[in-house]
Amino acid sequence: MDWLTRLLAFLSNAIVNIGAWLQSVLMGWGLPEPTALLVVRAVGALVVGFFPLIVVIFLIWAYRKIAARIQGRLGPNSSGTWAGPWGILQTFADAIKMIVKEDIRPQGIDLIPYNLAPMLVVFASVMLWAVIPFGPGGSLIGTDLNIGIFYILAFSSAALFVFLMAGWSSNNKYATVGAFRAVAQLVGYEIPQLLAVLTVVAVAGTMKMQGIVGAQNVIFLVAMPLTAFIFYVASLAEINARPFELLEAESELVCGYFIEYSGMKFGMFYLAEFMNSVAVAAIFTTLFLGGWRGPWVDQAPILGTLWFFIKMGLVILAWMFIQITLPRLRIDQMLNFNWKFLTPLAIVNLCVTVLVNKGITEAFPGGAPVWTRAGILLLSNVLTVLAVWGVSALGRRREERRAWRAVQTAELEVTV
């Protein structure tokens, strides 16, 4: 039974143990310790970098399958050519097809930016994964930077210009219009997103991703549902999910800024879109669902990784259901929703949460009980929602009354 306990001990923290084993093997070959550590880290970077790619390959299949089932179709299957059970290898077939497709270069393109844009899109979405915590401790996260979540915001914001680059260099009116609209949308929804992140940072008291996970004795989805809602909606817009799917807008802009891309370059945009969806799910899990936290993580850290994946999967599933079942907004509705609803709401929410949280800290000098704090924060959220609803109802009624009065005066003029 001795080997069994040892095996269990190894498996309970498998990822860290594999890393330690690799390092000891390398040092056994005579490498000095820093070099061995560097090699282990490089392997870690490879794993972290390829992780979203591998998830996406199956995600695309799952997405198509679920979308088909919701819409009463079969989705990818093996009826024509064999593509694995339930068509699970369909994505591989698609990838191979894209790689061997001819690359059509429209005339008048700006060659270097045109070719650079799809590479940069994928590059930026891979870079996000450096600070995502997959499990407890310092080894199951790429690197626990001090600026943690701000690093993610910085990279996702820095990548915005790539859309303009792709759209402009394509020498196509649809592409340029698409790029402009895409950037107007992404730029707008970044604001509520970062205000929501500020709320989380203020309550958690840290920007480190592990610190934010550690601060969630009550997960922030329960303590601050309004913040979670703002972040989630803004993220949906950031990843171009259906209610906000204006970047592509098949019927108006015929794919938007990447209309002129074909073959693998088109594939890169497609890939980046799905990779960003996975990244957003991971970030949401870390910020609001307690990341890797769950039962028995102390005994077996590997379970933390499992909890993380389960939560992330649920967030992705929620994204899919929203994406598949909702219709698309018009661009003015989309912009109005952001600038006249989500952004003011996010500012008010940040102010209220910060003041209430400070009030709790002042009211309980010895430190507030965890659930009391969460309960009061939740209550303040509910009150904020009610207040916002009341204000907007008042505004609507005033609008209606004004319209009614306008109609009446018009009638009067007619009769006179």
Add this chain to the structure above:
Amino acid sequence: MTITLSHVLFVLFGLMVLGGAIAVVTVRNLFHAALWLMLVFFGMAGLYVLLEAPFFAAAQLFIYMGAIGILIIFAIMLTRAFMRQPMPRANEQWWLAALLAAVLLGVLIFLILQVGLGEVVRAQPVPEHTLQVLGVTLVDPEGYALAFEVASVLLVMALIGAVTIVRER
């Protein structure tokens, strides 16, 4: 002096910044100039990381590559369809720009000579919790509380200016 990785990276980022900057002012195509500017911003972020100021590196990416970069490209695209034709490199105010550049160069050379070219400033250990200290001084009445609020007023003014531009349309 042994050459370490951070020296190599410093030279790389420095070349990125300098080369990018030269390209920005020499390229004829305005859109390409904006793209080269992005490279400059990225190199600056790298230099900030080497200076152990990750918050400023991220802020560089966040504000300059994110917001300012987009703003510049939008501005280029809003100003008629002249990005196709190569523009003359200088307009009639070139002598003013040259004068300002010369003054700036003079000030910089003066400052460098003050420190002394031969002396290398010894790297100070970066204190821990710099960000927390920054946060405290920003809202400390003894520190920069006033400047902090004035920054907000400045941002409000920027927004109001934007509104005015729209209304003039």
Add this chain to the structure above:
Amino acid sequence: MLEQFTFVGLLFLVATLLGTLPPALAWLLRPKKPHPRKSEPYECGIYPHGEAWVQYKAQYYIFALAFMVFDVEAVFLFPWALIYNWLPLYAVIEGVLFLLLLLGALLYAWKKGALEWA
């Protein structure tokens, strides 16, 4: 401090690899048969007319400017949010005031009709 960024540097290399590998592979494997008909800009079958780089409306510029304003605000507020738990109440209110000023500016822009898509 810097060693925290080792991983970022390594991931930078991996991300570059991931970004360049698929297009490079495609470049090696794909057929190359250009034809002038193929390389016309795609405008739903209609012959393209005029320049693709036309002038855009000022509305876009406003959204970018508003974005910049909020970005700068966020950079100021992140250090504040980081230590806000240890701040006295008046310092917290300073930050809230900062935000409310911006909210006021946003409401002003709204009232003046700058946020309309027209």
